[in-house]
Amino acid sequence: MVAGPSDREPGDRDLRAELEAERAATDHWRRVARQRSAAFAELRHRPTVRAVLALERRLGFVRHPVATALARLRALSERTRLALGAVRARPARRLALLQDALHRLPAPPNDSRRIALVVVGRAEGPLRGTAGDAAAGAVDVTHVDGRADAGSDPVSAVRRAIDSTDHDLVGVLLASSEPLDDTWLRRLAREIHDDTVAVVPLLVHPHRARTHATPHDGRVRASGLTLAVPSDGAPELLGAEAGSIADPNALVHTVESASSACIVFARAAYRAAGGLTSVHDLDIAIVELCARLRAGGGRISVVPSAVMIDRRPVRSRRDLRGPVDPTALAWADAVDRFGPALVRSERPPGDALRFVLTVAAPSLKTARQWGDWHLADALAGALRRHGHEARVQTADRADDPAGRVCDVHIVLRGLEPVRRTPGQRHVLWIISHPESIEDEELDAADLVLVASPPFAAHLASRTATPVEVLLQATDARRFHPRPVDPAHRHAITVVAKTRDVLRPVVVDALSVGLRPAIYGSGWRDLVDPALVVADHVDNEELPIVYSSADVVLNDHWRTMQRWGFVSNRLYDVLACGIPVISDPVVGIAELFDGAVLEYHSPRELRDLVDEILAEPAAARARAERGREAVLAAHTFDQRASELLKALARHTESA
Numbered sequence: 229m230v231a232g233p234s235d236r237e238p239g240d241r242d243l244r245a246e247l248e249a250e251r252a253a254t255d256h257w258r259r260v261a262r263q264r265s266a267a268f269a270e271l272r273h274r275p276t277v278r279a280v281l282a283l284e285r286r287l288g289f290v291r292h293p294v295a296t297a298l299a300r301l302r303a304l305s306e307r308t309r310l311a312l313g314a315v316r317a318r319p320a321r322r323l324a325l326l327q328d329a330l331h332r333l334p335a336p337p338n339d340s341r342r343i344a345l346v347v348v349g350r351a352e353g354p355l356r357g358t359a360g361d362a363a364a365g366a367v368d369v370t371h372v373d374g375r376a377d378a379g380s381d382p383v384s385a386v387r388r389a390i391d392s393t394d395h396d397l398v399g400v401l402l403a404s405s406e407p408l409d410d411t412w413l414r415r416l417a418r419e420i421h422d423d424t425v426a427v428v429p430l431l432v433h434p435h436r437a438r439t440h441a442t443p444h445d446g447r448v449r450a451s452g453l454t455l456a457v458p459s460d461g462a463p464e465l466l467g468a469e470a471g472s473i474a475d476p477n478a479l480v481h482t483v484e485s486a487s488s489a490c491i492v493f494a495r496a497a498y499r500a501a502g503g504l505t506s507v508h509d510l511d512i513a514i515v516e517l518c519a520r521l522r523a524g525g526g527r528i529s530v531v532p533s534a535v536m537i538d539r540r541p542v543r544s545r546r547d548l549r550g551p552v553d554p555t556a557l558a559w560a561d562a563v564d565r566f567g568p569a570l571v572r573s574e575r576p577p578g579d580a581l582r583f584v585l586t587v588a589a590p591s592l593k594t595a596r597q598w599g600d601w602h603l604a605d606a607l608a609g610a611l612r613r614h615g616h617e618a619r620v621q622t623a624d625r626a627d628d629p630a631g632r633v634c635d636v637h638i639v640l641r642g643l644e645p646v647r648r649t650p651g652q653r654h655v656l657w658i659i660s661h662p663e664s665i666e667d668e669e670l671d672a673a674d675l676v677l678v679a680s681p682p683f684a685a686h687l688a689s690r691t692a693t694p695v696e697v698l699l700q701a702t703d704a705r706r707f708h709p710r711p712v713d714p715a716h717r718h719a720i721t722v723v724a725k726t727r728d729v730l731r732p733v734v735v736d737a738l739s740v741g742l743r744p745a746i747y748g749s750g751w752r753d754l755v756d757p758a759l760v761v762a763d764h765v766d767n768e769e770l771p772i773v774y775s776s777a778d779v780v781l782n783d784h785w786r787t788m789q790r791w792g793f794v795s796n797r798l799y800d801v802l803a804c805g806i807p808v809i810s811d812p813v814v815g816i817a818e819l820f821d822g823a824v825l826e827y828h829s830p831r832e833l834r835d836l837v838d839e840i841l842a843e844p845a846a847a848r849a850r851a852e853r854g855r856e857a858v859l860a861a862h863t864f865d866q867r868a869s870e871l872l873k874a875l876a877r878h879t880e881s882a
Contacts, residue, residue, distance in 0.1 A: 320435045323435055343417060344393040345370070345413075357410040383505075383508065397493065398495045400510075404540050415531050423525060425493060426497070432536070434538070442542045452530040462559075465485065467549065483529065485519070507562070511552050519569045520569075569651040583635070583638060585619070588623055588644070599767075601620065602767040606864040614868050614869065623642070653674045655676075656675070657698060676694065698867060699867070702800050702864070704858075707804055710776075720778065720837060722737075722746045736827075737837075778840065782808055788813075798816070802857070803858050810824050813826075823854025
């Protein structure tokens with residue numbers, strides 16, 4: 229049963245009214261932030277600022293040629309490295325051996341299906357291996373301009389050409405792709421059947437002139453494309469088996485995607501998948517189409533016995549890896565549109581998922597000073613121990629492609645929302661700031677998790693999205709009893725930021741003559757500076773600070789207290805086996821087996837502190853009971869398990 233406010237707390241109507249008031253205050257500060265941004269924009273119009281900007285523009289004539297010269301120098305350096313790397317290569321012999329191996333293969337049978345090929349770019353002659361079939365009406369070859377102009381682009385031209393045909397199979401290839409023998413098209417066509425809806429040849433590098441040579445000349449350029457998702461970085465399209473020795477005897481196998489160099493589709497599957505989308509990069513359009521084909525249950529296969537020389541230029545070592553620059557805006561847009569569908573292959577139930585956790589910390593530079601960063605990092609570690617991939621990112625990286633291709637996006641909700649990605653499961657975990665959640669954001673999510681039973685019940689009445697309780701927890705690998713450090717040895721300890729206001733527990737403690745040792749920012753102008761031990765404590769050092777105290781005092785921000793959001797500090801302090809006193813919050817007694825003492829007045833706070841200091845053995849025994857309760861039910865390993873079960877429940881019911 230979901231717990232509600234206790235008898236001593238205001239009723240639901242009062243809580244809702246208070247929440248609306250807090251939401252109004254939050255909106256006010258958002259407006260203030262926008263006004264400040266507008267004020268900074270106005271600075272650009274002031275005479276002094278305009279003069280500086282004008283001077284910067286005048287110096288542009290110097291910057292541009294310098295930047296151009298540096299770019300040319302970098303390009304020359306890259307080209308030189310490629311040429312030097314090719315000195316020991318023997319590409320001519322490699323291609324001769326490859327062609328000889330192709331000639332020894334048995335000839336493929338003829339295919340009765342009609343094929344329409346769209347060649348992009350200016351071709352110097354007829355396409356090898358199609359002349360006889362074209363004369364018999366089996367193959368129809370159309371050439372389109374590969375150059376973008378004011379009224380058209382290559383993708384649109386290819387789409388129009390395909391739409392104008394009713395052939396059984398359709399293919400797209402660049403004019404720079406040269407078949408190595410006459411059988412390539414028949415070898416590709418015969419592999420399109422059942423759930424194999426698209427096929428690609430083995431692409432190899434040509435034998436280039438010495439000034440344009442590469443270490444891969446005569447070797448594989450791509451055996452289809454695969455999408456690599458590094459643990460920290462943007463997803464990148466890579467040519468599978470790039471740089472390896474071509475083997476036309478290798479078995480036909482599936483691959484994630486293909487480039488525009490050459491691909492042949494079953495026309496029915498092409499149409500069912502929606503065809504090519506309106507983007508200006510043909511490679512990206514092909515990759516997106518492959519993602520939709522796979523999503524529809526189709527397979528893309530590589531046919532190693534169909535070999536093509538890919539004569540597209542290689543200007544840098546990056547070009548040897550794959551056809552798409554991972555830093556290009558067009559690629560970022562594709563990831564944003566398709567998300568994990570670009571990389572998702574058929575995986576059995578229970579297979580590893582890719583998680584990304586976004587926190588409210590504004591940047592990585594300051595992330596370690598934010599509690600939600602460490603909370604997310606602990607949950608990510610627990611997910612990895614459950615066999616999944618997980619990355620943590622700050623708010624400024626929420627739109628990075630590396631996160632957008634993950635299967636599940638968990639947003640540890642701060643003051644601002646984070647938009648969802650198509651095809652990605654979007655999970656909100658509300659651990660604070662209940663006043664800032666809007667109904668539209670709830671409706672856009674796939675699952676809402678709340679660190680408060682009362683607030684979870686409240687949100688369930690506002691949205692059709694599933695809402696479940698997922699409480700905060702502790703990282704038991706970090707928070708456990710430590711030896712006392714004399715530098716942090718205090719009778720009474722408070723760890724808290726002020727946010728420019730006196731925290732209630734500090735006010736109450738001072739009002740009854742207690743002098744707590746304070747760790748946290750913003751206190752020096754509010755209390756006796758002698759009480760402030762440090763403006764910041766690293767999360768790694770917090771267990772030592774807690775373990776060196778006789779008692780730790782804790783409180784909650786008003787809306788969090790009213791709605792039953794239990795502070796993460798209570799889990800951490802008890803995990804260290806240290807007595808803790810807190811302001812009252814619904815559910816604390818049950819969560820921690822009565823180990824957290826709750827005070828309701830400054831006088832009661834003083835009495836509880838005196839009791840703990842007078843009877844330390846009894847206080848430690850009670851804290852140990854709380855530690856056992858935390859380890860039994862409130863670690864991040866347990867939260868990760870609860871999260872995975874919730875995802876599975878709502879996947880099955882979707």
